[in-house]
Amino acid sequence: MLFAVISFNLNAQNNSKSSKKNNITYAIKNVNVIPMTKENKVIENATVVIKENKIYAINKSIPENSTIIDGKEKWLIPGLIDMHVHNLADGPYKSYPTKGPAIQFNTQNFMTLYVANGVTTVFELSARAEHIGQRNEIIRGDVMGPRIALAALIDGNNANLTATTPSDGRQAVRIAKGEGYEFIKVYAQLNIETYKAIIDEANKHGMKVVGHIPNAFEGKPATDFFVPHFGLIAHAEELSKQTEDFSLQKAQEFARLAKENGTWLIPNLSNLVYIAKQARSLDSVRNLKSFKFVHPLMQSKWIVSNQYNQGTNPKRIAYFDKLVDFHRKIVKAFKKEGVPMVAGTDAGTSGIVWGFSLHDELKLLVESGLTNEEALASATRLGAEWLEIGDKIGTIETGKFADLILLDKNPLDNINNTSEISGVFVNGKWLDKNKIDEMLSDVEEWNNTNKEKYNWKEVISKIRGNK
Numbered sequence: 001m002l003f004a005v006i007s008f009n010l011n012a013q014n015n016s017k018s019s020k021k022n023n024i025t026y027a028i029k030n031v032n033v034i035p036m037t038k039e040n041k042v043i044e045n046a047t048v049v050i051k052e053n054k055i056y057a058i059n060k061s062i063p064e065n066s067t068i069i070d071g072k073e074k075w076l077i078p079g080l081i082d083m084h085v086h087n088l089a090d091g092p093y094k095s096y097p098t099k100g101p102a103i104q105f106n107t108q109n110f111m112t113l114y115v116a117n118g119v120t121t122v123f124e125l126s127a128r129a130e131h132i133g134q135r136n137e138i139i140r141g142d143v144m145g146p147r148i149a150l151a152a153l154i155d156g157n158n159a160n161l162t163a164t165t166p167s168d169g170r171q172a173v174r175i176a177k178g179e180g181y182e183f184i185k186v187y188a189q190l191n192i193e194t195y196k197a198i199i200d201e202a203n204k205h206g207m208k209v210v211g212h213i214p215n216a217f218e219g220k221p222a223t224d225f226f227v228p229h230f231g232l233i234a235h236a237e238e239l240s241k242q243t244e245d246f247s248l249q250k251a252q253e254f255a256r257l258a259k260e261n262g263t264w265l266i267p268n269l270s271n272l273v274y275i276a277k278q279a280r281s282l283d284s285v286r287n288l289k290s291f292k293f294v295h296p297l298m299q300s301k302w303i304v305s306n307q308y309n310q311g312t313n314p315k316r317i318a319y320f321d322k323l324v325d326f327h328r329k330i331v332k333a334f335k336k337e338g339v340p341m342v343a344g345t346d347a348g349t350s351g352i353v354w355g356f357s358l359h360d361e362l363k364l365l366v367e368s369g370l371t372n373e374e375a376l377a378s379a380t381r382l383g384a385e386w387l388e389i390g391d392k393i394g395t396i397e398t399g400k401f402a403d404l405i406l407l408d409k410n411p412l413d414n415i416n417n418t419s420e421i422s423g424v425f426v427n428g429k430w431l432d433k434n435k436i437d438e439m440l441s442d443v444e445e446w447n448n449t450n451k452e453k454y455n456w457k458e459v460i461s462k463i464r465g466n467k
């Protein structure tokens with residue numbers, strides 16, 4: 001059923017306005033294709049034809065009237081997948097009935113950050129109705145953006161879906177299913193029995209579960225939280241929160257249990273690396289090259305209300321550094337044990353910029369012991385596999401959706417080369433470097449023009465004042 005839902009959405013894109021508008025057939029000539037299939041045999045000097053929104057042919061004849069893209073000495077990889085994001089969307093809703101959201105976001109300005117970075121699929125891990133709306137805008141062709149998979153978050157308090165008993169937990173899953181979310185995210189404040197009931201119910205409805213390990217498990221053996229059908233750990237931090245023993249042996253124990261249970265991992269190394277930086281100084285945020293592309297409200301929030309920098313002290317910084325170190329051990333241990341890892345960034349938390357952050361994550365994964373190819377697989381084929389859309393995206397093969405990045409340099413030589421973007425195909429639509437730069441400068445200009453209106457403290461006090 002899960003599969004039916006996803007393929008329904010993907011098929012819907014076939015018939016959308018965007019693909020009708022986009023009837024140009026492209027041929028990339030003389031390009032080196034890195035297919036990211038399991039064998040991943042590089043196809044040198046290939047011709048790749050993109051028709052409608054699909055990869056139409058590789059090394060076949062070029063259809064007449066095709067637009068030719070010179071791929072000489074360039075490298076073609078599948079579009080990237082960020083498996084852990086929090087997208088900006090309209091909200092919150094307060095005050096009187098019929099009143100709209102307090103803040104509205106321009107969906108295109110936001111999604112530009114992804115497509116400019118070749119991030120063509122994202123997994124939204126605290127999905128609400130507005131995220132479904134954003135996906136509709138993209139599918140209709142009104143906005144150029146990534147494919148979006150949606151997980152509804154269930155927590156023990158303070159969430160859209162709250163559950164404190166197993167039967168409420170099961171009901172929350174059924175509500176999420178009914179509302180059209182494809183996945184369930186379990187969160188930190190759930191009690192143990194409710195956590196288990198949610199995962200069991202999700203499985204009954206064919207919904208995979210991603211998430212946090214509830215705080216209630218702290219001090220208990222790790223065997224307790226690796227329950228059947230807990231499919232994906234949202235960050236390595238979930239494991240480091242469960243122990244004070246930051247040894248490789250401990251990491252190996254987690255890896256063994258994950259392997260036995262079929263649980264995959266989003267290492268999300270960048271999260272703690274950036275937290276540790278912010279705990280030291282907010283210059284780490286201000287000086288981000290991508291900061292100017294961040295919506296001004298978030299620019300303001302990340303500076304004036306930065307939870308990692310406020311009340312910072314050397315002891316806390318030292319603790320964050322220890323976590324960073326342990327998370328690297330976790331990646332090594334999971335690799336050794338053969339547990340699949342998928343790249344995710346927690347984009348949207350302070351200092352983690354949508355789209356740009358995935359390239360940082362890939363670099364950190366390589367620094368922690370993955371090969372360049374393994375890091376790329378974590379952000380392409382494996383993410384698609386976990387989402388159960390591996391037959392549609394994640395590799396470069398005939399018949400798959402044309403989500404592609406053309407790179408100036410080979411990322412198998414150096415993972416930093418994923419940022420050397422010459423152009424991106426988003427669902428068959430070609431954006432060359434000039435177009436990407438133009439889109440980004442539109443975002444920057446809008447941000448600069450509107451900065452004054454989005455002072456975090458003023459906006460929050462206005463919302464609280466219900467005006």
Ligand SMILES: [Zn+2]
Pocket residue numbers: 084085086125346
């Ligand atoms: Zn998150």
